[in-house]
Amino acid sequence: MTYEAFLIQTVEAEPAITMPELAARLLDEHGIVAAPAMLSRFLYRRGFTYQKPSWWRRAHASMCMRSAGLGTPSVSLACASSLTG
Known part of the structure; x- marks a missing residue:
């Protein structure tokens, strides 16, 4: 093989x-x-891709929303870019 x-x-x-x-x-x-x-x-x-599990995306989105409330734009931008990819 x-x-x-x-x-x-x-x-x-x-x-x-x-x-x-x-x-x-x-x-x-x-x-x-x-x-x-x-x-x-x-x-x-060769066509294989990696996709984060949906539970990870939901947990990360929740964490980003909490961070956004702190008024730190850099955290919000980092979270937004990680969720789109």
Whole structure:
């Protein structure tokens, strides 16, 4: 099995796997050292995307709304940009 096939099969079998976990598994099973960022770029180029769970977005939105009440525009802008991406 090629490393490409291994990575794709692993992500398809475990969609919630993190890139550090995937890097560790690649090292354990194939002896290949890979940076999590490189694995993320590799998978992105093959059509895989990462989407934060809806519960995270709701919790983050709630936190941003509370922060906005403090009158700190930089926090509000940071929260707004993180929710749109």
